[in-house]
Amino acid sequence: xPKIGMEPLRRKALIDATISTIGERGTLNVTVAEIAGRAGVxxxxxxxxxxxxxxxxxxxxxxxxxxxxxxxxxxxxxSATPRERVSAVISVNFNAGQFREETVHAWxxxxxxxxxxxxxxxxxxxxxxxxxxxxxxxxxxxASRPEAxxxxxxxxxxxxxxxxxxxxxxxxxxxxSATALVEDYVDAKLRQQANTP
Amino acid sequence: xPKIGMEPLRRKALIDATISTIGERGTLNVTVAEIAGRAGVxxxxxxxxxxxxxxxxxxxxxxxxxxxxxxxxxxxxxSATPRERVSAVISVNFNAGQFREETVHAWxxxxxxxxxxxxxxxxxxxxxxxxxxxxxxxxxxxASRPEAxxxxxxxxxxxxxxxxxxxxxxxxxxxxSATALVEDYVDAKLRQQANTP
DNA sequence: TATTTTTAATTGACTGATCAATCAACAAAA
DNA sequence: TTTTGTTGATTGATCAGTCAATTAAAAATA
Numbered sequence: 001x002p003k004i005g006m007e008p009l010r011r012k013a014l015i016d017a018t019i020s021t022i023g024e025r026g027t028l029n030v031t032v033a034e035i036a037g038r039a040g041v042x043x044x045x046x047x048x049x050x051x052x053x054x055x056x057x058x059x060x061x062x063x064x065x066x067x068x069x070x071x072x073x074x075x076x077x078x079s080a081t082p083r084e085r086v087s088a089v090i091s092v093n094f095n096a097g098q099f100r101e102e103t104v105h106a107w108x109x110x111x112x113x114x115x116x117x118x119x120x121x122x123x124x125x126x127x128x129x130x131x132x133x134x135x136x137x138x139x140x141x142x143a144s145r146p147e148a149x150x151x152x153x154x155x156x157x158x159x160x161x162x163x164x165x166x167x168x169x170x171x172x173x174x175x176x177s178a179t180a181l182v183e184d185y186v187d188a189k190l191r192q193q194a195n196t197p
Numbered sequence: 198x199p200k201i202g203m204e205p206l207r208r209k210a211l212i213d214a215t216i217s218t219i220g221e222r223g224t225l226n227v228t229v230a231e232i233a234g235r236a237g238v239x240x241x242x243x244x245x246x247x248x249x250x251x252x253x254x255x256x257x258x259x260x261x262x263x264x265x266x267x268x269x270x271x272x273x274x275x276s277a278t279p280r281e282r283v284s285a286v287i288s289v290n291f292n293a294g295q296f297r298e299e300t301v302h303a304w305x306x307x308x309x310x311x312x313x314x315x316x317x318x319x320x321x322x323x324x325x326x327x328x329x330x331x332x333x334x335x336x337x338x339x340a341s342r343p344e345a346x347x348x349x350x351x352x353x354x355x356x357x358x359x360x361x362x363x364x365x366x367x368x369x370x371x372x373x374s375a376t377a378l379v380e381d382y383v384d385a386k387l388r389q390q391a392n393t394p
Numbered sequence: 395t396a397t398t399t400t401t402a403a404t405t406g407a408c409t410g411a412t413c414a415a416t417c418a419a420c421a422a423a424a
Numbered sequence: 425t426t427t428t429g430t431t432g433a434t435t436g437a438t439c440a441g442t443c444a445a446t447t448a449a450a451a452a453t454a
């Protein structure tokens with residue numbers, strides 16, 4: 001049933017299948033055959049469109065990053081004050097879409113694989129830089145430059161840390177409590193700023 | 198050269214080789230043959246002493262945990278005040294021994310593998326619980342129960358997060374700055390306590 | 395319009411490499 | 425001679441990646 005114009009559909013299906021397979025398995029050690037099977041095609045077709053497995057993984061990572069980026073832009077556009085911008089960045093990261101068991105596991109697996117794969121490493125750096133700059137866009141007006149930098153670094157670390165812990169014990173920090181924990185930090189720091197000007 | 202009493206020596210050499218191999222490679226995807234080679238023995242001997250590969254990995258994880266535990270106990274015993282206990286727990290985690298590139302990568306790899314291996318998952322939970330209780334031993338006298346719990350959770354998340362970030366960008370949070378970041382959080386929170394009693 | 399030709403989609407079967415795990419055999423100490 | 429330490433060789437399974445062959449749509453040609 002070769003209908004033309006299948007390529008974009010297949011690519012998407014394969015990337016989606018990659019996310020869900022890695023998410024369920026909790027590791028990047030998944031076979032191309034299983035991914036392809038879930039996408040309803042043969043492994044040969046996956047190689048036909050993506051070449052080596054590594055490229056399929058990179059494309060998947062890019063998709064994850066793009067999803068997160070889109071949500072972040074949309075959330076930021078809805079915030080009026082700097083403080084709201086900070087909250088927006090935090091909440092996006094613990095959003096329903098991103099904070100699902102599946103996605104968390106996939107992220108973790110990619111984090112580890114990035115140690116070995118320069119392309120994946122580069123992609124993760126993009127994420128880290130973007131998170132940092134999004135946070136700074138809200139923090140800069142609220143604190144001195146070095147203090148804002150420090151806070152951005154701490155917030156980013158807390159977000160990543162809550163992810164990793166979420167993956168470990170299954171579920172302790174639910175989205176709401178994770179957000180609350182980070183917000184609590186921001187509040188404490190900003191109150192400290194106000195008290196010692 | 199079969200001298201008797203080799204077993205404990207070989208076991209230790211194999212575990213050490215496992216840590217360094219995983220650390221350098223940045224993944225648990227290392228062959229038994231390579232580990233054994235580094236330990237100066239054949240892969241058959243590794244299987245002879247540890248059985249399946251999985252068991253060698255578990256033994257390695259236990260070793261990592263034991264090292265961290267020993268350091269924690271020793272650091273806690275040297276602290277007089279509750280505030281010092283908190284600092285001790287934080288600094289142990291960013292200590293030279295634990296925070297080396299090698300060890301960081303190994304930890305990360307184990308975190309991911311724990312998604313698939315119930316025994317590894319259990320071991321990591323032991324670590325998480327111990328970290329939490331160590332932190333609480335210092336925080337409990339300094340804040341209300343729920344506030345102390347919140348701080349312990351946040352500190353633990355920051356520690357894990359700084360680990361993961363350390364692995365990603367090569368080197369940004371050095372031990373000193375990582376410690377400073379977490380201490381800054383603790384100070385901010387405690388000052389907030391003092392200001393609104 | 396009817397035909398031939400080209401192109402896109404798709405897969406089953408295969409290859410080659412990699413590894414975990416086993417085992418029979420041997421060496422030396424007790 | 426029994427026990428402990430040790431390995432080379434082998435097996436069996438798993439996979440990534442390739443390739444030739446097949447189908448049908450689309451384009452070109454008659």
